[in-house]
Amino acid sequence: MTLAQLRTRTRERTDATGSTSYYTDAQVNGALNEGLRFFAFATLSVERTAAFTYTGGEPFVSILTDLPDFIVPLRVRVAASRKRLNPARLDEIAALDPAWLQLYVEQDDEENDIAEPDRYMLLGCDLFGLFPRVNDDLDLAMTYAASPAVLTADGQSPEIEEEHHLDLIDYAIWRLRANEGGDELSAAADYLERFLQAINKVASHVRAKARAGQYDRAPLELELADISKVIRARPPSARKQPAA
Amino acid sequence: MLDLQALVNSLPRSLQAANMSELEFWTETELYQWADEAAGRLAREVGCFVEFEEFPYAAGNAVYDLPERHLSTIWVAAAQFGLTPTTAYELDCLNAQWPNVNLPFADRWLQDGEGVGKIRFYPNPTLDGDASIVFHRTPETIDADNTDLLAPLPVAEFLSWSTLSEARMKESDGAMPEAAKAFGEMAKLWLSIADHYWGEAQ
Numbered sequence A: 001m002t003l004a005q006l007r008t009r010t011r012e013r014t015d016a017t018g019s020t021s022y023y024t025d026a027q028v029n030g031a032l033n034e035g036l037r038f039f040a041f042a043t044l045s046v047e048r049t050a051a052f053t054y055t056g057g058e059p060f061v062s063i064l065t066d067l068p069d070f071i072v073p074l075r076v077r078v079a080a081s082r083k084r085l086n087p088a089r090l091d092e093i094a095a096l097d098p099a100w101l102q103l104y105v106e107q108d109d110e111e112n113d114i115a116e117p118d119r120y121m122l123l124g125c126d127l128f129g130l131f132p133r134v135n136d137d138l139d140l141a142m143t144y145a146a147s148p149a150v151l152t153a154d155g156q157s158p159e160i161e162e163e164h165h166l167d168l169i170d171y172a173i174w175r176l177r178a179n180e181g182g183d184e185l186s187a188a189a190d191y192l193e194r195f196l197q198a199i200n201k202v203a204s205h206v207r208a209k210a211r212a213g214q215y216d217r218a219p220l221e222l223e224l225a226d227i228s229k230v231i232r233a234r235p236p237s238a239r240k241q242p243a244a
Numbered sequence B: 001m002l003d004l005q006a007l008v009n010s011l012p013r014s015l016q017a018a019n020m021s022e023l024e025f026w027t028e029t030e031l032y033q034w035a036d037e038a039a040g041r042l043a044r045e046v047g048c049f050v051e052f053e054e055f056p057y058a059a060g061n062a063v064y065d066l067p068e069r070h071l072s073t074i075w076v077a078a079a080q081f082g083l084t085p086t087t088a089y090e091l092d093c094l095n096a097q098w099p100n101v102n103l104p105f106a107d108r109w110l111q112d113g114e115g116v117g118k119i120r121f122y123p124n125p126t127l128d129g130d131a132s133i134v135f136h137r138t139p140e141t142i143d144a145d146n147t148d149l150l151a152p153l154p155v156a157e158f159l160s161w162s163t164l165s166e167a168r169m170k171e172s173d174g175a176m177p178e179a180a181k182a183f184g185e186m187a188k189l190w191l192s193i194a195d196h197y198w199g200e201a202q
Helices: A003-013 A025-043 A090-096 A162-178 A182-187 A189-212 A224-231 B004-015 B028-045 B088-094 B155-169 B177-198
Strands: A047-054 A070-078 A084-087 A119-123 A127-131 A138-146 B050-057 B063-065 B070-078 B108-110 B118-122 B129-137
Touching (some): A003 A025, A025 A162, A025 A189, A025 B155, A025 B177, A070 A119, A070 B177, A090 A119, A090 B070, A127 B050, A162 A182, A162 B177, A182 A189, A189 A224, A224 B177, B004 B028, B004 B155, B028 B177, B070 B108, B070 B118, B088 B108, B155 B177
Parallel strands (some): A084 A119
Antiparallel strands (some): A047 A138, A070 A084, A070 A138, A119 A127, B050 B129, B063 B118, B070 B129
């Protein structure tokens, strides 16, 4: 489905079509894009492989500066040799060798790298390091979970499986109604529930795929308790009254 | 790079206003403040902003200021050798005269006993050198003059939901406690996911 189709379907369900549209195009597009980005974030279902040049001599580099849509690494290889690097935490590296900052990959007499790093670290969301350190720039092939492209043109389609495009409409309806609060918000809770259940289902598929592909990261299994808290955020008037 | 100006400018539509100037119960400054508070919460609860810095240390001086916006220390090295974290109590047990112990290189670091925002090396180094520190930090204050945030793009959702939650919680005719709760719960759900990707466990 295209952005224009998603927008129309959203409006059909919120009873705000044609010239009487209650929501502007920008509002509906914003809600759809928000849902799309959260869907990709929670499921890690948008995957890309990109060349990433690690600056030689630096203990750490910023990954978001080069790959602004980066969320988490899934697989990191040295581009030339295809050697796969293992993920590690800084405390593991420090335990392995407290002098790791001094430790560079082996070099020949002319100071050309002849060995390659074995491990990589991601500290927080951006700081990326290699162990052992490299003296020269090193090209990596980075497979990573990415944020999808923002939907701006009417003919553009969301960068997720087509079967989940309808889930974006569910989110958009909840999001637009949430601005109004009260019964409008309450009535849209089922749309949010369906959206979050779709996320859980896709995340489960991605986890299975990550295990099979031995990826370094997998999406979180959202606990039902987490989801029910979000859905139960309704006004008191919307709660079921006990039978008389 | 997140464009927070675009993010904040999109929020009036969620607050029943066509643009910033038509906001009735809130101001642009408040929206930026709430976005800034949310970014601080993200830094504190998930620890997703991590930085590496180096600074010189001088022989005979064991106490130094921590970097600006420092939240917590992850790892410290002196002369490119990793130091062991310790406490003043442990050093007291080791040697009551520990503040007077001098050696060419430090092998431990501590943050207690010197007040907030200070780091101390033990033993007191007698040679000059460079120290390295990896630490969690808070982002620079977000306001109308500082609207860039180096963070993954999905952080936009967390900042939007948190800001809208605060706006709808504010005592005014625009208050909507149920909407505040809904946005707040979405922000909490987002944080639990972010913690899995970028938090302590990593």
